[in-house]
Amino acid sequence: MANLGFKIIEATRSASQSIAAHGLRSFLTTLGVIIGVASVIGVVSVVQGFSASITQEFDGMGTNVINIESYTPRKASLQGLYATLGYDDMIEIKHRVKGISNVTPTVSICGSNAVISYRGESTDTMVVGSASTYQKLYAVYPEAGRFFNLSDDKSRRRVAVLGPSIITKVNIQGDPIGQYISISGEWFKIIGIAEKRGKLFGFDQDDFILLPYSTTRALLGGAEEPDISIGLQVDDMQMIEQIKQQLKNVLRRNHNLGKDAADDFKIATANQMLETFNQIIGSTTVVLAGIVGISLLVGGIGIMNIMLVSVTERTREIGIHKALGATRFDILLQFLIEAVFLCLLGGLIGLVLGFGAGSLISSATGLPEATVPLWAVFLAFGFSAGTGLIFGIVPAFKAANLDPIDALRYE
Amino acid sequence: MSPVETVIQLRSIAKHYTMGGEGFYALQGIDLDIYLNDYMAVVGSSGSGKSTLMNLLGCLDYPTDGQYHLKGMAVASLDENRLADIRNREIGFIFQNFNLLPRASALQNVMQPLIYRGSPLAERKRRAEDALAMVGLQDRMHHVPNQLSGGQRQRVAIARALVTQPAILLADEPTGNLDSSTTVEIMALFDQLHDDGQTLIIVTHELDIADRCRRVITLKDGRLISDVANSATVISHAKGVGAHG
Ligand SMILES: Nc1ncnc2c1ncn2[C@@H]1O[C@H](COP(=O)(O)OP(=O)(O)O)[C@@H](O)[C@H]1O
Numbered sequence A: 001m002a003n004l005g006f007k008i009i010e011a012t013r014s015a016s017q018s019i020a021a022h023g024l025r026s027f028l029t030t031l032g033v034i035i036g037v038a039s040v041i042g043v044v045s046v047v048q049g050f051s052a053s054i055t056q057e058f059d060g061m062g063t064n065v066i067n068i069e070s071y072t073p074r075k076a077s078l079q080g081l082y083a084t085l086g087y088d089d090m091i092e093i094k095h096r097v098k099g100i101s102n103v104t105p106t107v108s109i110c111g112s113n114a115v116i117s118y119r120g121e122s123t124d125t126m127v128v129g130s131a132s133t134y135q136k137l138y139a140v141y142p143e144a145g146r147f148f149n150l151s152d153d154k155s156r157r158r159v160a161v162l163g164p165s166i167i168t169k170v171n172i173q174g175d176p177i178g179q180y181i182s183i184s185g186e187w188f189k190i191i192g193i194a195e196k197r198g199k200l201f202g203f204d205q206d207d208f209i210l211l212p213y214s215t216t217r218a219l220l221g222g223a224e225e226p227d228i229s230i231g232l233q234v235d236d237m238q239m240i241e242q243i244k245q246q247l248k249n250v251l252r253r254n255h256n257l258g259k260d261a262a263d264d265f266k267i268a269t270a271n272q273m274l275e276t277f278n279q280i281i282g283s284t285t286v287v288l289a290g291i292v293g294i295s296l297l298v299g300g301i302g303i304m305n306i307m308l309v310s311v312t313e314r315t316r317e318i319g320i321h322k323a324l325g326a327t328r329f330d331i332l333l334q335f336l337i338e339a340v341f342l343c344l345l346g347g348l349i350g351l352v353l354g355f356g357a358g359s360l361i362s363s364a365t366g367l368p369e370a371t372v373p374l375w376a377v378f379l380a381f382g383f384s385a386g387t388g389l390i391f392g393i394v395p396a397f398k399a400a401n402l403d404p405i406d407a408l409r410y411e
Numbered sequence B: 001m002s003p004v005e006t007v008i009q010l011r012s013i014a015k016h017y018t019m020g021g022e023g024f025y026a027l028q029g030i031d032l033d034i035y036l037n038d039y040m041a042v043v044g045s046s047g048s049g050k051s052t053l054m055n056l057l058g059c060l061d062y063p064t065d066g067q068y069h070l071k072g073m074a075v076a077s078l079d080e081n082r083l084a085d086i087r088n089r090e091i092g093f094i095f096q097n098f099n100l101l102p103r104a105s106a107l108q109n110v111m112q113p114l115i116y117r118g119s120p121l122a123e124r125k126r127r128a129e130d131a132l133a134m135v136g137l138q139d140r141m142h143h144v145p146n147q148l149s150g151g152q153r154q155r156v157a158i159a160r161a162l163v164t165q166p167a168i169l170l171a172d173e174p175t176g177n178l179d180s181s182t183t184v185e186i187m188a189l190f191d192q193l194h195d196d197g198q199t200l201i202i203v204t205h206e207l208d209i210a211d212r213c214r215r216v217i218t219l220k221d222g223r224l225i226s227d228v229a230n231s232a233t234v235i236s237h238a239k240g241v242g243a244h245g
């Protein structure tokens, strides 16, 4: 098929000359494809950047972590009955469920935000009470100082581990370790600063304060037990389904739930969260595919339209080519390659513009860096070329089937 | 005398057109033999069917009736691809209005037919340069058609027709758009080609051009009414239709 290769090379050469000869028109012709590919690549690059950093985040969290939270069914919440998880639930789990470790209670103060102040500077932040196992479970290790330990918890010491953003938020001068900070009007000694984790979805993950659980409990006061969440680690991932079932049994029994009653808690694994996230990404991709389809259809029709005009315009020229010995196939190939070439050019411009727009959006909104995966590049070019082929075929056949003498006589 | 090779043989050729329900014959009952190294003029009043005949000979159009043999091949039996190949290899066609590719340079125009026979770029270039040099345009190779005079454009067209070394050169009123001095130059070129052994058929309505040719056929209302040899120096063909001078 050396002959076909030769023909393709020659057709490409002359297609590029023809495209260059009509620079502005060629550009306008491919505008549909450019916009289509650019918008898709723009969105894909942002979503992929997102997705890559989320996946990384989940990996850091560990897929063997299970989180349990209270869950109030809608019907109950209408009756004013709110489900809670209590410290006793955690104790039960610790004692009854085997094959787990680092069972950790977490309670947040004042809903989620508490007022903190330091030397006249005040702001609010997320204050969370938890156990010493928190650091192992969620891999929040101190950058400076230390994490609180069992004895801090037991003696309800007023000690705090700060997320690194707090230092700048309240403008702590000098070494923070050993200094005091006020949380909801009570004074706490800073014993540790957590490692920096950066932003996710535009949220600062370093804007928090961790306190020992029992200290927090005392701070909250009141007779009513707070609603906590429980985190734990599964030792053997093979066992995760059995452990989830055991957790469910223990909690249902502890909550005295009847046979027909729904769970008043939710058990979530990091894997599940990742799956949910992937589902969201998946459906975004489907919507994107729709956009690609529509924009390439519109772009393709535009190309077909202009190519048909161009065939009419070049009727005489086609006649000359035929008089010089061009076969139907030569003419067909020439016009098809011209259409594909135009679309690929549009695809390339669209790719560059889309990636540029994606990067701009990501950096302007503080989202993770935009990335264009290789599959998206191939897909963009593949679809562009396909559009050229499909919508170029009608004009190409029209050109190829021209009768030499009719074409030469065309005025 | 050695037997003369027949390049083209037409028998009972007819071309029928229907326009607005009315039909008429642009060509009718044409019998014609064209021999190797013929230098033939086709004359006749406007509308007599000269261009129709040339287009049939050039395989750009097809007859409604009759047989056309080109170098022994029955043209009617050939498929599209073979016809394209014949237009490429056997025929060099020169038009009154030049029919150059407008955006292509002289060189690219002359190289174009060689693409269709698969010649590689370097060979195309060399042969096109030779052909342009032969018509005296070696220093106008990179000009596009609208940077060239009428005579120069026709020379490019002649170079393009010759570059494939066709069996037969067909020219339909090649000097119709040219002034008289340019006409003389082009005709000198044709004389030269004839001397080099080329077979030429030239449509013209100018008598002094017809006079230069060795054979003149006359069409009238689609019929061949005379076929004369112009000069005693040329062999008079045994099978020619009509009178022999
Ligand atoms: N495509 C066509 N359809 C109908 N009639 C045609 C067509 N081409 C040529 N004719 C007619 O055929 C006759 C011969 O035309 P042509 O061969 O061009 O004459 P010439 O070249 O001798 O002036 C003319 O009457 C012309 O009008």
Ligand SMILES: [Mg+2]
Residues within 6 Å of the ligand: B050, B051, B052, B172
């Ligand atoms: Mg004519």
